[in-house]
Amino acid sequence: MAKRIDxxxxxxxxxxxxxxxxxxxxxxxxxxxxxxxxxGCGKSTVLRTLNRxxxxxxxxxxxxxxxxxxxxxxxxxxxxxxVRRTVGMVFQRxxxxxxxxxxxxxxxxxxxxxxxxxxxxxxxxERSLRGANLWNEVKDRLDKPGAGLSGGQQQRLCxxxxxxxxxxxxxxxxxxxxxxxxxxxxxxxxxxxLKPKYTIVIVTHNMQQxxxxxxxxxxxxxxxxxxxxxxxxxxxxxxxxxxxKERATEDYISGRFG
Numbered sequence: 001m002a003k004r005i006d007x008x009x010x011x012x013x014x015x016x017x018x019x020x021x022x023x024x025x026x027x028x029x030x031x032x033x034x035x036x037x038x039x040g041c042g043k044s045t046v047l048r049t050l051n052r053x054x055x056x057x058x059x060x061x062x063x064x065x066x067x068x069x070x071x072x073x074x075x076x077x078x079x080x081x082x083v084r085r086t087v088g089m090v091f092q093r094x095x096x097x098x099x100x101x102x103x104x105x106x107x108x109x110x111x112x113x114x115x116x117x118x119x120x121x122x123x124x125x126e127r128s129l130r131g132a133n134l135w136n137e138v139k140d141r142l143d144k145p146g147a148g149l150s151g152g153q154q155q156r157l158c159x160x161x162x163x164x165x166x167x168x169x170x171x172x173x174x175x176x177x178x179x180x181x182x183x184x185x186x187x188x189x190x191x192x193x194l195k196p197k198y199t200i201v202i203v204t205h206n207m208q209q210x211x212x213x214x215x216x217x218x219x220x221x222x223x224x225x226x227x228x229x230x231x232x233x234x235x236x237x238x239x240x241x242x243x244x245k246e247r248a249t250e251d252y253i254s255g256r257f258g
Contacts, residue, residue, distance in 0.1 A: 002029035002199045003168040006067040015059035019045050021228035032200045034210035037220035042229025043203050051087035052080040088167035092174040094154030096146035103142040109165040132160035133190050152183025172202040188213050219249045
C-alpha cells in the first residue's frame with residue numbers, strides 16, 4: 001500500500017521568486033521522514049509539492065521530478081485530484097468541516113468519490129476513526145459537529161478523514177504545533193501506529209519530536225535571506241542528531257542558530 005517517493009532536482013517557484021533549489025531525496029515506504037529547519041527554509045513548500053498542493057497557490061510552479069513508485073506526479077496527463085487522493089495531507093491547524101458532523105467529516109472524501117452505500121460508508125467511518133485512535137471517544141456522538149471536539153481530537157478527526165480514502169502517503173505539516181503536550185503525545189503515538197501502512201512525511205520545528213517519531217530526518221536551510229531554501233542533508237535520524245555530516249546541521253541541532 002505504502003509508496004516510495006523519489007525527488008529529483010526539484011526547484012520550486014512562486015512567480016519569479018525561487019523558493020527552493022535543487023532538492024533530491026528518497027523517502028522510503030512504511031517509514032516516517034521528518035523535515036526540519038528554520039522558518040522560511042522551504043520545508044513546508046517541499047512538502048506541498050509532494051501532492052501538488054503547491055500549484056494551487058497563484059504563481060506556484062515546479063521544475064524537476066516527484067516520482068511515486070516511479071510515476072512522475074507532474075507528468076502531462078496526471079490528474080492532480082487523483083494525486084491528492086493517493087497522497088493525503090494533514091495541516092498545521094485542525095480543519096474539520098465546521099458544518100458537518102463527525103461522521104460526515106470522515107465520509108466527506110468518499111462521498112466526493114461517488115460512494116453512496118450507507119453500510120460501506122459506516123464501515124469506513126468506523127475503521128478510519130479506529131485507525132486514528134478516536135473511535136472510543138466519539139462513537140456515541142457521531143452525529144454531533146466535528147468542530148465541537150477538542151483541538152487534539154479535531155486533529156485526529158482530520159487524520160481519520162485523510163486515511164478514509166485509503167491514501168498511500170500521509171503528509172503532515174506541523175500537525176502538533178497548535179496542540180497541548182498530551183494531545184501532541186497522542187498524535188505522535190498515532191504516527192507510530194500508522195507507519196506500518198503508510199509512507200509518512202512530517203514537517204516539525206520540534207527537534208525532540210523529530211527524534212521521537214522519525215526514522216529519517218531531512219535538514220533544510222537558507223544560504224541567506226531572499227535566497228532559495230536547500231536540502232543540506234538527509235540521513236537516519238539517529239545519525240542526523242548524533243553525528244551529522246554537515247556543520248550547518250550540527251549548528252542547527254545544537255541550537256547555535258535557527
